[in-house]
Amino acid sequence: MSDITMPNVAAIERSRHGSSIGQPVTRREGHLKVTGQAGYAADYNPPGLLHAVMAVSGISRGRVTHLDVAAAEAHPGVVKVMTPANAPKLAKSPDDKDHGFMFRMNVLQNDSVRFANQPIAVVIAETLEAATEGVALLRPRYAEEPARIGLDGSAAFALQAVGAGAPAKGGIGDIEAGLAEAATRFEATYETPAQYHNPLEPHATVAEWDGDKLVLHTPSQGLTMAQGRIAGLFGIDPANILIKSPFLGGGFGAKGLFSGPQVLGIMAARFVGRPVKLVLRREQMFGPVGHRGETRQTLRLGADSTGGLTALEHNTLTTTSFYDDFFEPAGTTSRHLYASPAIATSHEGVRADIGTPIFMRAPGEAPGSAALECAIDELAVKAGMDPLDFRLRNYAEIEPITGKPFSSKALRQCYAQGAARFGWASRPRAPRQMRDDDGLLVGWGVGTATFPAMIFPSEARAVLRVDGSARVEIGAQDMGQGAWTSLAQIAADGLGVDYDKLDLEIGSSALPTGGIAGGSAGTATAGSAIHHAAADVIKKLAALATSDERSPLFGAGNSGVVPRDGRLVRQDDESRGESYASILARAGLAEIDGKGSAGPNPSMQESYAMHSHGAVFAEVKVDPDFGQIRVTRLVGAFAAGRIINPRMVRSQYYGGMIWGVGFALHEHAAADPRSGRLMNANLAEYHVPVNADVPLIEAILVEEHDPHVNVLGLKGVGEIGITGTVGAIANAVWHATGVRARAFPITLDTLLERPGDI
């Protein structure tokens, strides 16, 4: 045996940084997940459970005139059928809106049909199979009215607000004057389709009532909001509602706001007086739980003879439902990204017989940056400039409309590092210049990525125990992004304990409110509250030690001590300190706890513009005869402040960029133009990228220090990967083929239609 002992590199790394933050630790719950022990909502089977299946509408507009309830109830195993005729009345109309963040639901309060796949009944049975057959036996009949579908299905109207309440219009300067003085002008219209979130885990509820107390297992990206919504609808105290959501199989925004089908699951349990499980079928994910609305975006741009933008106009038309308002804020990207003396953005809405759209991963930025990045590229080409040089020429040193400085912005480094890694410098300017050995057309494109850095209100509790272990509690949610891990890293550092001694609890509404896991703000939101809770504990502990003359820290003053590896030490002399255990033991305490909260900081928001940035470079190959496209290489360089866990962050960037591949080339909901029904409402036909579509992908983590954005200096990483990627791919397709495809997804027939080709 060798007497050499290999060093424990991980431990050394950690001690060198004195920190868990920054370490690429693997997922804490990874083992549970790969061994099937991570319990998702639908895995929960309380005694006496019944199964509910929704019947959904086959028409897009009209009324249900008949349901064969008798046939369904006669089917063996069926317990009851819930229809508008007998469904429990709610304490509050699901059509009431107390505020803009409350969305209308279709939960069997009347017989109207407002979109295809709207729930029209719920069959509750002893088995899933019996409930499913009960639904088939209902054989609904309808009084159907003609469906109004798509961006031209009804009249456009002006809007006040888009997305989460951003103004529909925004700009600066005089567009017409800017265009008039431009040496190069460009105008084009881009279209993006309706897209449906489709997390792998469909919405599911297991609801158990006990009097007016409710225990609910359901995936949620915002537990406190869900609790409030349920309380309002059922007329009960929020404190009587316990929601458990420890693991989500993805959300992407579809699980951000409580949805109608989840309410139906709760109603069904009340209706039959037994625990009920309701899991959406895949096709039912296409309608009642939100989607990204279609957009048609028209951009007009001008540039002077040096390539400087003189005008940037971005007008968006987007669909919403006939019964509620949510508008894809596609134009907002143009308010932040490029410097121009004249910027104008506006949005108009169109109503259609569809379920109301909702936030979907990078709402606004995804379709908006797709169009903007294509238009910028087209203008660059027209102005005779390299597309990357053109972007650098129009680099925004301050946020163009507000004039605020950026809290940090390492976009230049993103461009530089991404371009170097990709090999951009050798790109020929003109299209159709590159072929591979097989004769396939090769093209390279670039796009700028951007996403705002946000934070939501949240609270956390932290506890240090005399045995040196610690615990942090917060009702945050892990959608799969790694919150179980990265929040524990933040907590361990805040408390100055080893990561392995830190016990984290998230995913329950019984915990302090964790805010929302959305807007790429989950880590900033929950992490900041955790950080403050930990600081509170340390402060209390320091007060105990520094005021006790038996402590080596006596007299150091509260602010003169810092936490280090389970000890408090003097800041001016780290060799002098005392362990938490001894401080607590002397004070006769088994543990000590603290609280913290976080939220937006209005004065910082006043002073700074806060965004993550990045640059994405794409290589595509196109078959010159068939128009089939494949992305063969993606390099993204992103700057998002402090990186808590590079492994998790990289995987968020990969996921975003892959989503961008799907946006550019695959994803679209195909509505029948007559009925409005979605004809590809399944994962065989609703295409997202598969492994073979993403052969080589790299994410570069560009260093960025942000002292302003929040206490941890971190920005969001979850959504930014989509932005930039879509445009980069479309621009690469042009560079390969010379064809500008302006409708997404770009399909092979678009390229076959090149004039003079066939």
Add this chain to the structure above:
Amino acid sequence: MRPFAYDRPTTIADAVASGAQPETAFLGGGTNLLDLMKGNISRPARLVDVTRLPGLSTIEWLQDGGVRIGALVRNSDLAHDPRFANRFPSVAEALLSGASAQLRNAATAAGNVLQRTRCQYFYDAASVCNKRDPGTGCGAIGGLTRLHAVLGWSEHCIATHPSDFCVPLVALDAVVEIEGRAGRRDVPLEALHRLPGNTPERETVLEPGDVITAIRLPAEAAAYAGNARYLKVRERTSYAFAVVSAGAALRLDQGTIVSARLALGGVALKPWRARAAEDLLAGALPGATVFRDAAALALAEARPCGDNGFKIELARRIIVRALTLAAAGTPDRVPALPASPFALAPTQEVSAHV
């Protein structure tokens, strides 16, 4: 799901008898049938599981050099059988270009041949469909028809047959062995599937109780092994049905085409054998002009049924490329992206249509 009876016969005679009862379906790997049942599109009262039938899971090499593929041989086992892939490389390539690894592991040879159309209106219980509910009308006509048929369709049905496997099989004169109430019979694969005409609900020439027991490839088919390719254009790189595909095989003698085999997928309600094009190619020297002429002939009767006109020109180009690739010779091993334009051996003749 509708409750159903479940039979698991262990003799072919029992399977035939059981399968001949009304509202009965045979169950192979179930990757198509069970999806249809869960979606309420197929509602059989009885499933007859054929997967325990003895003797149908082997690849049998016949005295004359042909091969007999048992009906239950899984798609992946067949594609990865070295001797089979060596003799019938375009069939192996077609199999591996279909579905996903998991599905191919489950799918049977007979089930693949008999898989139903992927017409989205057929799959949507809320849409009318002459194939699903005879006489209700065709939901697809006037709707989303991008991927529908350009050959052999009727005003009653414009669907396509989605199988990749069938395309090279039909080109190579495969024969389907059937056991039925009247005994055993052979049907050429080309005659198994029916064009829609005015009875789109009648998809094949099979009668109630007919079990497919095997698919045979004749010895002559192996003579094309050196110059046989399958090429499939699709909307993502893998795990997608063909927009259009082609199986091309050539027998060359001193640079001249002795005989050619050509079939198209994704264009009609059956795998589409292009015999006139084959005749044109026989005796010719391989080359762009004759390939283009062959392609033109193969699509001579094609017509769009809606917004799918692009498929006609696409099919011509795929034929030209598939023939070009076949002429260049079968690669030593099936490419990592089987049948994909992104897995080409270096090609001489990639033109510049796009």
